[in-house]
Amino acid sequence: AQAAQQVAAERKRFRITKEALSICRRDVRKLISAAMEEGAAGDWGHIEEMFLGLTGRIPRTPTVADLQQILEEMEMLREEIINRLEVQPDSENMDSNAVQNERHIQNSNTESSNELEPSSRKEQGAKSSPAIRRTKEPIKAFPLGMVLQACPGIRDYGPSGNVESWRDLMSAAVVVRSMLGVSPSAYQDACEILGPQNAAAVTACILERAGHIENAGGYLRNLTRKATCGEFSLGPMLMALLRANGAPGRKAS
Incomplete structure (x- = not known):
């Protein structure tokens, strides 16, 4: 019974982490696209390369640890992009x-x-x-x-x-x-x-x-x-x- 509970808990954790990563990926993609369309200052080509590099590291059959590591880095990238996009009122x-x-x-x-x-x-x-x-x-x-x-x-x-x-x-x-x-x-x-x-x-x-x-x-x-x-x-x-x-x-x- 304990083993079954652990398996269920691990699956739930995997699902939650995967969903969080999917949301974060969409956020970053939208932010980069908006920045490029707006012509915001910054090397957005390099930032996009970083984003593609992170997504490219996701294994075909990832573990929770794999997803968690990439999620943390993706969240850091999202925060960095938001900080760059914040501008003083023009x-x-x-x-x-x-x-x-x-x-x-x-x-x-x-x-x-x-x-x-x-x-x-x-x-x-x-x-x-x-x-x-x-x-x-x-x-x-x-x-x-x-x-x-x-x-x-x-x-x-x-x-x-x-x-x-x-x-x-x-x-x-x-x-x-x-x-x-x-x-x-x-x-x-x-x-x-x-x-x-x-x-x-x-x-x-x-x-x-x-x-x-x-x-x-x-x-x-x-x-x-x-x-x-x-x-x-x-x-x-x-x-x-x-x-x-x-x-x-x-x-x-």
Whole structure:
């Protein structure tokens, strides 16, 4: 009986390790492809060679130890790629007036009570909370191409029905913000804490998951609060959506 239990446990461990490696491989492949398409800085040809080298080391009939070793190295490669892809918001290449225009749009709508998301009185008062106004290091942004791969649905709300720049994404996010019932104050707080680009990217992510999020405004406020404590990163959210977009039969939100 003990031997049978050990065999069952070993099979389970093998299956879990194999599935984890498969997911990690897909992540790395998507990240490399996104980096190349975006033209991100870095020797992506060399990184792709490293990836192919790792996949080539997987034996035809691997043991758990074989898979575990390659999984650890693949996870390290994924982390390295994510670190390379994290870039400071490219504010220098954006017209500073564009950001001001986005804020003007948000501020001009602050009196529209029908756009306020359902929330408790305490949550509505959160916009004046000192914690929200606390200064933090800006959250790092990912390439626009990766955001659009993860969140294709946001394209429909850009100027002329497409998103081709960060300015387009921020314009689309303002439209989506209103559509999802996120209050102007909640979005403005997100822009101040996350940065305008990341706030737009998060809004795109929320749009993709709209069917699973009951209160988009409260969800955005919660992420903003986490960001003030250094507990929020855009990477995992994008990676989850990239995986979902790879699933057969998935339809954009």
